[in-house]
Amino acid sequence: MITKITKLARISGAIGVAAFSAALMLSASPAAYAGELTVYTAVEAEDLKKYAAKFNEDHPDITIKWVRDSTGIVTAKLLAEKDNPQADVIWGLAATSLLLMKSEGMLEGYAPKGVELLDSKFVDSSSPPSWVGMDAWVASVCYNTVEAGKAGLSPPKSWKDLLDPMYKGHLIMPNPNSSGTGFLDVSSWLQMFGEEGGWTYMDGLHENIARYTHSGSKPCKLAAAGEIPIGISFAFRGAKSKAKGAPLEIIVPSEGVGWDMEATAIVAGTDNAADAKTLVDWSITKKANEMYNAGYAVVAYPGVAKPVKFFPENLLEKMIDNDFEYAANNRKRILAEWQKRYDGKSDPK
């Protein structure tokens, strides 16, 4: 009897362990095997399927596994996984974030085939470049004409116009501490108006802001839904919402607008370097750039850009001469200062 029990216990124990490890093995797919790439991205969800499909037209043997989230979350994820990277490629993340990765030694330098054809503004200065740009997304103000009319507002023409007390409580912008779009606004004001002038401007703007949102597209979607008359967001989002029938006007402030580019990079330590290179090579082709052009008026490949429906026409000339390195290296300091000044201080007690 005793031996029987111990035997039974031993057998069932062995089966249990075997089953457990088998179950673990089965469900835990290895990080990557040939033909599959884990790609981290902050590209809008509705475009991802199209991106993968276009890529697969030329490379049907490589499957893309997307990890899509907002810029801040993807950046946080990548940094958290610094010592154990899960991603093979980053395709479509803010250049300021990629600069941060680069300074942590997380990116694999690689000069994709045909990189010399791109606008040099869109290529990392190191050799080989750590990242290559795809397209630019540009700040804009989404203005709901119906709700603004109800509130008796007149459309602003410049950033400084937004300081007018008539806009008090009618304005929403993304929190730079969680949104890449919010950060590019803040960093552009600091570059345009100077550090001191920039903070003075934001002090004034803060008086009019109803609240700060976590994501960069939300202000424009809220403006589109009439939840707020004016949302500081980006032009692409505005054009999309307008195309859906929202009573929006997309305003490009006269002083100039901040922008950031989406870029592509190979993650150092990927165990699928060959496929990763294939993807990055493809990501800078003319075909890929034509694809980016569907949502972005500005793309890395010169001569490709065609006007996008509802995109403000003068947007290109209003883009500031953005210093990405300044933005990346001072990011921490700017965000801490912003938080100290505006986050939580407006809390009703």
Added chain:
Amino acid sequence: MVDLSLKTAAVVKVKPRAGRDAWIMRAFILVIGLYLVVTLAMPLYAMLSKSFNTYYFDLARYEVQINEDGDWGETIDVAALNAASNKYSRDQLRTSSDGRLSIVSMLENFSFRAKTLYRLRNVHASGSFLSGSELVDDTNWHEFTSNEFRRVYLKPVKTTGLDNFRQYFSNPSLFNSIFNSLFIAIVTTIITITLAFTFSYAIARSKMRFKGGFKVIAMAPILVPSLLPGIALVYLFGNQGMLKFLMGDQSIYGPIGIIAGSVFFTFPHAMIIIQTALSISDARLYEASDALGASKTKTFFTVTLPGARYGLISASFVVFNLVITDFGLPKVIGGQFNVLAVDIYKQVIGQQNFEMGAVVSVVLLVPALFAFAIDRIVQKKQVALLSARSVPYQPKRNRNFDRLMFSYAAIIAALIVGTLAICQYAALIKFWPYDLSLSLTNYDFDVMDGGGWGSFYNSLKLAALVAVIGTVAVFTGAYMVEKSQGMQFGRSLFQFLAMLPMAIPGMVLGLAYIFFFNSPNNPLNFIYGTMIILVICTVTHFYTVSHLTALTALKQMDREFESVSASLKQPFYKLFSQVTVPVCLPAILDISIYLFVNAMTTVSALIFLYSPDTTLASIAMLNMDDAGDIAPAAAMGMMIFYANVAARIIHHFLSKRIYSKTQAWRTR
């Protein structure tokens, strides 16, 4: 006395048999105990140690040479440079992992147009600086022109200490959240307990109609994620809300919205506990009170309330804990009103400041642990109110009172149904508020953030796995702890570990999992990014209540069963599978439905852990709301609701069948 000695004698007699069984049982306790250590204690430890990781700029690790007029001057320690210019104090050199310090800020009279040349090197191999965005971590001298040198930034080094906590408490925009969180939690607790008590009172003490229906409706909020009421509130009281005029000058985005939504989602939790407390009153006390000529009010304050006081206290702490640890609702409707749970998210996701995220987690643990401890103490004091001689209280018919209670219950039920109906309505509207035609476009999840329909199926899969695996683990663990003998210390430790998850906020658990499981040195790190880690995290997160349910059911079974089975020379697992499990089946089903529903609705722990293959419906909801797609978020929320309703209906019929099959012995 005689009885006792007899029992000991019996135990002594069968000891050899029990000994072998006991070893197997101990092995089980050990395995499940080990599970709790690995999935709970160790991650929490990893998080705690993370909160003590601090970063600062160690200026002594750099040396600089300056060439102003053709000659390289002497080598200067950068710390000396800073001392000379008196630029940064020790406090100002504290930073976080992604801090950057401009070196030229310490140089007096620096001009990027000057012809001066600079050299910089790391003294130790551990130091590093950035030239532009290029990482330099060797110990060679690097030469720069003035214009290049202004693009040089120093990187911080890691050390341990209390600096993060010091920084936290010296930053008002951070520590104000403590008061905000407490404020929200306390106000919600007061409102919810008052409403839930009155509702339970109506159910237990009146003869009103439709009690069953009211009870079912009151439980509905448990079936949806906590952020769903937030979305309903936006549609009702947002700037385009249907009832916006009721808000006056107040904004729903802030404490008002958080409190209103919190009351909604905590209501059923409070109601269950209070109702149990009210339903076990002894009718003889009321008769006595009546006979002594006490007024209704006096009876209420001297009999009813004291009788329910433990239930009330327990419910208060449960509500308090739920609110202070909730993340979804304040995220959706909190506006500028910062609370601790959202702060963790902002620190980690927004600023990639994991250390500060860990600090806020530790801060959030304090009130949660405190509430938990008080609740445990109160629970221990609770003595059986119902003795064998008690007579259950039977409410008497009282027209006016019944009518009043009915109207009250009807209002509460209408509010709950209304909230859900608003979300369903909003989900079907094409483009609120400009195009009110009905359409299904908001259900086209695949073109939106969050993972599309796949996330819904993932949630179902997760919930099913959690329900099955969790129930087996929890019930087996509870059985071994309850019925095994000896190993006092091991069992108390197990009990402690099993109670702990209740006190750990989901955000904290999720963050702890990143730190622990994503460490490359962890042999278990291959589960990171898979469904397994989500299952493990969810089972652990909801372990306590399931464990208590199992214990309660097991305690109803006399220990004599074990003795009898042992004296019949039957191994324990035979007893377990042929007697214990069938008898406890209703409780086992309750545990599984509890785990299923919570796995469908939870957001907080999993927001840090999901991967592309394992996006979840509740998190998709949050992400869609975040991107401004509020109607699709409502649509997804309602899908979760329907899935849970279906699960509950299946559970109901299954219980009924099992009851008639295995519980026939209960009725004679």
